[in-house]
Amino acid sequence: MLCDVCKCNDATVFLTQIIEGKMQKVNLCDVCSKEKGVQDPTGFALADLLLGIGAAEEIEKGAPTQRCPVCGFTQADFKKTGRLGCSACYTTFTEALNALLKAMHKGTSHVGKVPQRAHRAVALSDRMRNLNESLQKAVAEENYETAASLRDQIKQLESDSTR
Amino acid sequence: MSNPGEWLRGEGPHHQIVVSSRVRLARNLRNRAFPGWAKKAERTAILELVKPCVEKLPEMQDSFSEFLQDLSALEKQVLVERHLISREHAAKSAGSAVIMNRRQTLSIMINEEDHLRMQSMRSGLQLKQAFKLLDKIDTALENELEFAYDQRLGYLTACPTNVGTGMRASAMLHLPGLVLSELINQVVQAVSKIGLAVRGLYGEGTEAMGNLFQISNQTTLGEKEEEIITRLTKVIETIIQKEHDARHVLIQKKSNTLWDQIGRAYGVLTYAHAMSSKEALNLLSIIKLGVDLGVFPEDKRLTVDELFIDTQPAHLQRSSQQKLSAEERDHLRAQIIRTRLKVLPKPDISKLVKEAGNGSNPAPTEQ
Numbered sequence: 001m002l003c004d005v006c007k008c009n010d011a012t013v014f015l016t017q018i019i020e021g022k023m024q025k026v027n028l029c030d031v032c033s034k035e036k037g038v039q040d041p042t043g044f045a046l047a048d049l050l051l052g053i054g055a056a057e058e059i060e061k062g063a064p065t066q067r068c069p070v071c072g073f074t075q076a077d078f079k080k081t082g083r084l085g086c087s088a089c090y091t092t093f094t095e096a097l098n099a100l101l102k103a104m105h106k107g108t109s110h111v112g113k114v115p116q117r118a119h120r121a122v123a124l125s126d127r128m129r130n131l132n133e134s135l136q137k138a139v140a141e142e143n144y145e146t147a148a149s150l151r152d153q154i155k156q157l158e159s160d161s162t163r
Numbered sequence: 164m165s166n167p168g169e170w171l172r173g174e175g176p177h178h179q180i181v182v183s184s185r186v187r188l189a190r191n192l193r194n195r196a197f198p199g200w201a202k203k204a205e206r207t208a209i210l211e212l213v214k215p216c217v218e219k220l221p222e223m224q225d226s227f228s229e230f231l232q233d234l235s236a237l238e239k240q241v242l243v244e245r246h247l248i249s250r251e252h253a254a255k256s257a258g259s260a261v262i263m264n265r266r267q268t269l270s271i272m273i274n275e276e277d278h279l280r281m282q283s284m285r286s287g288l289q290l291k292q293a294f295k296l297l298d299k300i301d302t303a304l305e306n307e308l309e310f311a312y313d314q315r316l317g318y319l320t321a322c323p324t325n326v327g328t329g330m331r332a333s334a335m336l337h338l339p340g341l342v343l344s345e346l347i348n349q350v351v352q353a354v355s356k357i358g359l360a361v362r363g364l365y366g367e368g369t370e371a372m373g374n375l376f377q378i379s380n381q382t383t384l385g386e387k388e389e390e391i392i393t394r395l396t397k398v399i400e401t402i403i404q405k406e407h408d409a410r411h412v413l414i415q416k417k418s419n420t421l422w423d424q425i426g427r428a429y430g431v432l433t434y435a436h437a438m439s440s441k442e443a444l445n446l447l448s449i450i451k452l453g454v455d456l457g458v459f460p461e462d463k464r465l466t467v468d469e470l471f472i473d474t475q476p477a478h479l480q481r482s483s484q485q486k487l488s489a490e491e492r493d494h495l496r497a498q499i500i501r502t503r504l505k506v507l508p509k510p511d512i513s514k515l516v517k518e519a520g521n522g523s524n525p526a527p528t529e530q
Contacts, residue, residue, distance in 0.1 A: 071196045083276065085200040086192055086318040087311030090326075100323055101316070106358065107385015110317025112328040113298070115305045118312050 003029035068092040175287020179455045180403050182335040186293040187282040189329035191311040197321035200275040216307045217262050217271050227263050232256040240477030245246035276321050290332050290392045314435030327384030338371045339374040339452040340409035425453045425510050438497040441475045457514040463507050
């Protein structure tokens, strides 16, 4: 298992801490654990490591050349401006951002308004998954008539969604 | 643009203490560089895509719609003083725009920090109503524009502090009672502890002048829009009660101090010949308190409220039609205040004494 911070050495220190009722685990190598002061349990809080401003820096060390494929933004740019390059950056830098968002906000996932477009996309993918499952079942049961009808429905749905 | 916005006319619920309520939503287009990172050509392309959609909204019929580069520095500053655009947006030029309705209750900035910053303003405590309008506008716009949205993180914004709902709800509170009784720091600290932010008159990093404080939600991820607004509204209602309590205590235990403050404010405002905008705001705040307490007639409230905005530097500059130095502005400000306050009679202390004397609930009446 690799160290969560430097991502190159084997982890030798395994920490578990309960924060707000949630168990969080972090694995560190010898060097990083010393650097983070883990050897001194009184001066160390997992929260600092997980949530601290240091998190982004550390991850940057591991992947300094990482660029957003959509807009060309880098972690270094984020450090400079405190703003991201485009919406795809949230996927590109998801690891670094997760720690940051956790520290910043009340929760870690959105529970508010969902745009209708996203509603439709979710409904569509649910329907598609159901149809595919039914199709596999029908094929397994050699129920070819049902399978053919399901396949047509899937095709129809595919062409509807791309329109 | 010649008249201040409707939200400045104190008419909403709790309007004596809550000057205005505002809600803003941040939205971005999917996979397009955010304004701060986009090249000029891309910013312009986004602007050309978004602006017509905004102008088409039924709420934006007969709207004021301008590219930032077409506005003078003074015009931008006037909009900032009315809270219709942010200070950051005022610093922009080509590739950004602002669209607002005639009543100045709705303003949409294009290519501020996010592609869209939509803002709805109301007088008094009306956060729910302000959000309702924005929600409707957002839904109308999302039919035309594909907003950056992630199933886990919600609406994606340039700054991670806005991700999720992209919503910032805030109210501007006038709290002279808590300031005079030195309880304001306690309140500010308590509010900060529960994840809400308290700021000065013009938002982030600004000083609290005129006993005006902005209180808003700090976080945007992990809570529904309605929950945020309900929580914020409850806290504001508590602060309103604390402000009323502080005023009662002042009337009952420190009426001499209060009378002195009001008298001095009246004296300086009606006789001074030079006044900074900070001094003006602080003194006008005390006069406003006097109106709330019945020491000045209620029908002069609008005169006092209007001075809050009309004595701001850009508004002053605009009314004079010529470039003024800071010193000239201070003279003009004092002159405008003296002239307008001619209609304000001397403070009638008997009203104050009467309220303090009977001891029974002298709360200023709310409508």
